[in-house]
Amino acid sequence: MKTAFLKTMPRLGSLLAGVSAAAFLMVGGTGTALAAANCVKGDRKAPFTIGWANIYSVPTWMKQTEGTITAEVEELKKTGQVKDLMITDAQGNAQTQIQHIQSMIDANVDAIVVIAGSSNALDRVIADACDKGIAIVNFDSLVNTDKVTAKINTDSSQWGATAAKWMVDQLGGKGKIIIMNGPAGISVSDDRRKGAQPVLDANPGLQVITETNTDYNVAPAQEAMTSLLFANPEIDGVLSLGGALSAGSVMAFDRQGREQVPTTGENARQFLELWKEKGLKGWATMQPNWLGAFSVYTAVQALEGKDVKPKITVPLPVIDDSNVDSYLARADKFPADGYIYSDYDKALFDKLLAQ
Amino acid sequence: MTTRSISSSGLYRAIQSRRNRGLGGLYIVVVAFLLLYVWLFPGIVSIGGFSKFTQNWFPLALVTMAQALLMLNGGITLSVGPLVSLGAVIAATSMGGFAGTWGGIAAVAAIGLGIGAITGIIVAHLRLPAIIVTLAGSFIITGIALLILPRPGGFIPGWFSDLLAGNTPVAFCLLLVAIAGWKLFMATPAGLGMYAAGENPVGAFRSGVSVERVKVAAFAISGLLAALAGLFVAAQTGSGDPLIGNPFTLNSIAAAVLGGVGFLGGKGTMRGAICGSLLLSVMINVMFFLGFPPVAQYVAQGLIIVGAVAIPELTAQRRKK
Numbered sequence: 268m269k270t271a272f273l274k275t276m277p278r279l280g281s282l283l284a285g286v287s288a289a290a291f292l293m294v295g296g297t298g299t300a301l302a303a304a305n306c307v308k309g310d311r312k313a314p315f316t317i318g319w320a321n322i323y324s325v326p327t328w329m330k331q332t333e334g335t336i337t338a339e340v341e342e343l344k345k346t347g348q349v350k351d352l353m354i355t356d357a358q359g360n361a362q363t364q365i366q367h368i369q370s371m372i373d374a375n376v377d378a379i380v381v382i383a384g385s386s387n388a389l390d391r392v393i394a395d396a397c398d399k400g401i402a403i404v405n406f407d408s409l410v411n412t413d414k415v416t417a418k419i420n421t422d423s424s425q426w427g428a429t430a431a432k433w434m435v436d437q438l439g440g441k442g443k444i445i446i447m448n449g450p451a452g453i454s455v456s457d458d459r460r461k462g463a464q465p466v467l468d469a470n471p472g473l474q475v476i477t478e479t480n481t482d483y484n485v486a487p488a489q490e491a492m493t494s495l496l497f498a499n500p501e502i503d504g505v506l507s508l509g510g511a512l513s514a515g516s517v518m519a520f521d522r523q524g525r526e527q528v529p530t531t532g533e534n535a536r537q538f539l540e541l542w543k544e545k546g547l548k549g550w551a552t553m554q555p556n557w558l559g560a561f562s563v564y565t566a567v568q569a570l571e572g573k574d575v576k577p578k579i580t581v582p583l584p585v586i587d588d589s590n591v592d593s594y595l596a597r598a599d600k601f602p603a604d605g606y607i608y609s610d611y612d613k614a615l616f617d618k619l620l621a622q
Numbered sequence: 623m624t625t626r627s628i629s630s631s632g633l634y635r636a637i638q639s640r641r642n643r644g645l646g647g648l649y650i651v652v653v654a655f656l657l658l659y660v661w662l663f664p665g666i667v668s669i670g671g672f673s674k675f676t677q678n679w680f681p682l683a684l685v686t687m688a689q690a691l692l693m694l695n696g697g698i699t700l701s702v703g704p705l706v707s708l709g710a711v712i713a714a715t716s717m718g719g720f721a722g723t724w725g726g727i728a729a730v731a732a733i734g735l736g737i738g739a740i741t742g743i744i745v746a747h748l749r750l751p752a753i754i755v756t757l758a759g760s761f762i763i764t765g766i767a768l769l770i771l772p773r774p775g776g777f778i779p780g781w782f783s784d785l786l787a788g789n790t791p792v793a794f795c796l797l798l799v800a801i802a803g804w805k806l807f808m809a810t811p812a813g814l815g816m817y818a819a820g821e822n823p824v825g826a827f828r829s830g831v832s833v834e835r836v837k838v839a840a841f842a843i844s845g846l847l848a849a850l851a852g853l854f855v856a857a858q859t860g861s862g863d864p865l866i867g868n869p870f871t872l873n874s875i876a877a878a879v880l881g882g883v884g885f886l887g888g889k890g891t892m893r894g895a896i897c898g899s900l901l902l903s904v905m906i907n908v909m910f911f912l913g914f915p916p917v918a919q920y921v922a923q924g925l926i927i928v929g930a931v932a933i934p935e936l937t938a939q940r941r942k943k
Contacts, residue, residue, distance in 0.1 A: 324916050356916035360869040362855065363906060366678040370910040373663050373671065387774040387861035391783060411774075411861070452865050457773050 304569035305577055306416045308400035314350035315377035315570055317563060320367050322384035322408070324356040326483070327605045329382075332407075332559040335611075336380065339560035348567050361385040368392045371401075378402040378566035380559070383410045386454045402569045404562040407554065408455060416569045419562055419579045421554055423455055426583060427462030427508055430531040433550040434473070434506050437529040441472035442503030445495060447488060447512040451480045459508040476502065481512065485537065485604070488515025489522075496523045504528050510535030510551070510606060517541045534606050536598055539591055551586040557611040564616045573620075581619060584609060645882050645894045647933030651926065652897050655904045662911035669791065676794040677787045677858060679903035681706065681851040682873060683797055683896055686881070687804065688847035689874035690895035695840040696820035696887025697745065697752035701737075702848045702874050704763035706867025709734060709852020711767045714776025714862025723782055730853045731846060737763065738845020742838035760871070767864040776862035787858040796854075800847070804892050807843075816840050821888025877902050880930055901930065 303309075319336055323329060333354070343349035353376060357364035361384035369392055371379055379401055383389050390412040397403055397414040406419040434444060446463070449456030467473060476499055481487040488511060496502070496519060507513040510533025517538065520527050527547035532538045534553040542549040555561075558581065569575040586594060594607045601607050642649075665671040685702050692699050709730045717726035741759055745752045786792055807813040811831075818826035819833045827833050851870070856862050881898030883890030905926060909919045 321916070353910070353913065354916055355910060356919070358869075360873075361859075361863065361866050362678070362681065362869065365859070366903070366906050367910060369674050369678060370663075370907050373665055373674075374911065385774050385859070385863045385866055387776075388855075388859040388863050388866055391787070391858065391860050452768055452773055454773055 303572045304402070304416050304575040306397040306400060306414065307402050307569050307572070309572060310400060311377045311570055313348050313567075313571065314344075315348065315567060316351040316353065316374075317349055317566065318353045318368075318371035318374075318376040318379045319355070319559075319563075320364060320371065320379055320381040321354065321356050322361070322364055322382050323359045327602055328483075328554075328556065331556040331602070331605050331608070332382075335557045335560035336563055339563045343563070343567055348571070349563075357384055359384065361388040365389060365392045368396060372396050372399060375399075376401060377570055378404065378416075378563075380404050380406070380562045380566060381410075382406060383408045387411050402566045404566045404569075406558045406562045408453075413577065415577070417562075417565050417575050417577055417579055419558055419565065419581065421552075421558075421581050421583045422462075423458035424462030426552060427459040427464075428466055429552065429583065429585070430459075430506060430508065430550065431463035431466035433531060434504050434529060435466060435470045437548060438473065438504050440470050443474045443476050443499070443501055444504040444506050445476050445492070445499075445502055445516075446478040447492070447505060447507040447509065447516060448478060448480050449483050449509050449512070456480075456508065463506065463508070479512075481515075483509045483511050485511045485515040485518070488512040489519045490515075492516045492519035493523065496520065496525060502528055505530045507532050509533060510538050511604075513549075513551075514538040514541055517545060517547065521545065534586060534594060534608060536601050536603060536605055536607050539586070539595055539607060540598065542591060543595060549587070549591070551591075552583045553586065553606070553608060555581065555611070556606060556608045560611065561616050561619065564613070565620065568620065575620065579619060579622075641891050642893075644935075644938060645891070645897070647937070648881065648894065648897055648901065648930050651930045651933075652901050652904070655901060655908055659904055659908050659911070662908065670789045673789055673791045673793070675904075675907065676791055676797070679900060680793040680797055681855050681858070682870065682877065682899045682903055684800065684847050684851035684854070685870045685874040686877040686895050686899035687800060687892065688844040688851070690878040690881070690883045690890065690892055691804075691816070691847075692752070692840055692844045693878055693883045693885065694820050694888060694890060694892075695816050695837060696823065697837070697840065698875070698885065699741075699756040699841075699844060699848075700753060700871055701741070701756040701760040701763055702844075703867040703869065703871035704760045704767065705734060705737065705845060705848035706852040706855060706870050707864050708737075708763050708767045708770075708867075709849035710856035710859075710866060711771045711776065711852075711862040711864050712849075713853045713856040714778055715770055717779060717782070718777035723779055727853060730849050734846040734849025734852075735842050736845075737849075739838055739842040741845065742841025745841065746834040746837040764864070764868075771862050771864050774861060774863040774866075776856075778856050778860050778862075780860075783857045783860050785857075786854060793854065801892075801896070812836060812839060817888055819887075873902060874899075876927065880927055898930075901926070 340349050340352045355367040357367055364384045389410050393403055393410055394412050394414040403415040404417050405415050409418050409420055448460050479491040481491050505516045507516055513530050513532025514535055514537035527545050529548040532551045534551055565575055598607055660666055666675055688702055712730050713726050716729050717723050745755050815831035815836045818831055819836050823833050877899035878895045881894030883895050
């Protein structure tokens with residue numbers, strides 16, 4: 268009943284627009300106040316077509332994330348809420364991603380789920396899509412513009428801060444550490460690093476020997492750490508700000524016959540297994556792959572007239588010695604170079620939307 | 623007088639049609655894809671649809687010109703992509719500040735020309751291979767772009783974005799201007815000299831072409847085009863991104879080669895290169911509307927590129943037999 272009323276509101280608004288400008292302003296004003304979620308005008312009916320504009324599909328994290336998206340779409344097809352899923356892969360090229368999103372607008376999809384290849388580059392095309400009443404749910408790598416239905420992410424800055432705090436506790440506030448970052452110029456890697464800085468400033472006893480910038484892959488991280496091991500006989504900790512980076516670091520220590528040091532990281536299966544195998548002091552968190560599934564769910568909820576907050580922060584879990592076994596117990600369900608993400612269901616999504 | 627002009631225009635046509643030979647396959651493929659696109663998405667023939675499509679193609683067309691004119695001169699550049707990034711970064715950082723929009727445009731143009739000219743001087747006068755110099759240049763330029771703008775940001779005036787990348791085909795008109803400029807340049811001794819120096823540097827030198835100067839000019843113009851592509855990308859996205867241009871390097875080479883421009887200089891045409899870039903661009907949209915899954919898109923892209931290059935070669939061989 269309520270939804271039906273909401274859906275007629277914008278049409279009513281445009282009808283009155285011709286009568287008088289003042290009346291339009293008033294009705295338009297209340298219309299926006301009543302409209303459930305950003306971008307959604309209420310004129311789109313289920314079953315919906317969803318566009319999934321991926322920036323790069325090759326990394327395992329992306330493949331797993333796409334897996335949760337297609338699984339969620341299958342679920343929503345059963346209930347008749349989703350008709351079709353269109354998938355694009357910009358192969359790392361933000362310019363191509365703009366072109367893909369433009370094509371999705373041209374194809375008049377009902378919702379676009381997107382991981383941005385650049386925090387700014389997609390702003391204009393996404394704003395265009397929003398103006399057309401397409402629900403935009405942006406997760407993981409976020410855009411700048413606020414003309415989206417929802418932005419979903421964990422807090423990258425908190426990621427870095429919590430990791431740095433754990434390292435301070437481990438080393439008693441004193442020691443030499445190496446910081447491993449993702450690629451330069453990428454907001455996620457930048458934000459995690461920035462989050463760690465205040466903690467490092469507050470603990471001058473922790474000396475940063477050097478930092479690395481590599482892709483979020485094991486091989487380049489291992490290579491970078493190997494050469495750093497030759498140059499630095501004394502390393503007390505590795506503050507790695509990405510899962511695959513930590514696995515590379517642990518492997519480099521192992522190959523060189525060096526004793527393992529406290530290492531931070533993510534829920535990468537390789538890292539968690541090495542952590543257990545080498546008995547090192549570890550700490551990890553998680554960028555859940557199911558953010559993809561959650562984004563699709565959120566888009567459909569918004570299209571159906573539910574209220575959706577423009578910014579949804581998904582809490583970061585902590586993985587330490589107390590619960591790492593529970594993650595490793597499910598390891599065989601995930602690819603060898605993949606990420607062991609926590610379970611998810613509709614109840615969790617509803618809880619996150621309600622928070 | 624009249625007879626001479628007729629015969630020279632006849633000669634012109636004959637030469638132009640000979641230069642088009644070998645591009646027939648590409649033209650057919652491009653037209654087929656455009657028709658398919660119109661069939662899949664009729665909205666493309668509206669002004670808005672046409673504008674948006676050409677806007678996405680425009681920067682690739684510009685960098686392809688930047689690449690092709692160097693390849694025609696017997697060179698190559700691996701710093702096209704980073705120059706696009708640098709152009710975008712400079713536009714996004716200068717337009718909001720003291721320079722204003724026009725100052726920003728001038729800064730981008732000046733830096734593109736300057737970096738191009740310096741690269742050209744190193745290549746021409748120190749006689750170093752272009753591929754090495756521009757590879758080194760690409761690292762330096764990427765570094766500078768990251769120093770100026772460590773992460774995406776900056777500011778482009780809204781009206782400027784709407785002008786270049788709004789719902790009007792301004793970008794397409796600018797491309798026509800660039801093509802007209804190329805035609806005019808080809809009518810000058812310097813333009814012909816660029817071709818000649820690419821095909822046969824010694825011969826060109828003996829015919830009075832200043833080979834070094836032409837090479838520096840080619841690099842400078844190429845740098846200008848790449849930086850202007852960056853300016854457009856900044857307007858299109860409304861901001862600067864220090865890494866956005868990187869994929870353009872490989873794509874510009876792919877488009878030029880697809881368009882029949884050879885690696886050894888002097889062989890190929892600008893129209894072919896621009897058609898090559900159009901094919902790369904329209905292919906992305908067509909495959910989206912056909913609903914190909916991404917993996918199939920990789921395969922299809924590869925097959926189309928090989929096909930467009932192979933068909934003219936095969937027909938030429940058959941003709942010889």
